[in-house]
Amino acid sequence: MPTYTIAELAREFDITARAIRFYEDHGLLSPSREGAGGRSRVYTARDRTRLKLTLRGKRLGLTLSEIKSLVDMYESPKDTVAQMNRFLGVLAHQRETLEQQQADIEMALAEISAHEDECRRMLADVESRDAETPDTA
Structure with a gap:
């Protein structure tokens, strides 16, 4: 089974080692320890997959607790009705949040455009x- 160092994962996913340790602190990753005093972290393919799913969840705007719940769900049998309904619920909530953010951004952009137009009119005057x-003179 392949293993990875923190530096390899950081490089592969273009994140910092500190970010990986942060996800580890939140229970999303659980590397084994090797070397003198157990100071070297060794990540498995499972950890790599969990990191990939975590980063995907962050891109979707999910919280770390939502991501952990979904990543944990990913590792259990995927065909249970309760799990699929929970996942659909999380996705629906996130869609609603993003759509509200999109509406807020569109409103803010419209206000900026109105202020720009007014400023240009005043400048022309x-x-x-x-x-x-x-x-x-």
Whole structure:
């Protein structure tokens, strides 16, 4: 079975070793320890898969507790109705959250556009007045 060092996983997934240790602290990864005093972490293919799923969950905007629940679910039999319904519930909640964030962003962008338009109009008015006023210098 292949094993990985923290540096190898960090490089593969383009994250820091600190991030990997953070996920370990939250129970998402559980490497074994080797070397003098057990200081070297050794990650298995299971840990690599869990890290991959964790990063995917983060990209979807899930919390670490939601990710842990889903990753733990991933490792148990996948054909239970309760698990599938739970997963659908998590996905529906996340979709709702993202759609609300999208609506909020669209509203903020519309407000920014309105302020930009007003600022440009005011700037044009000032420039127009300056052009009409003779230079007395």
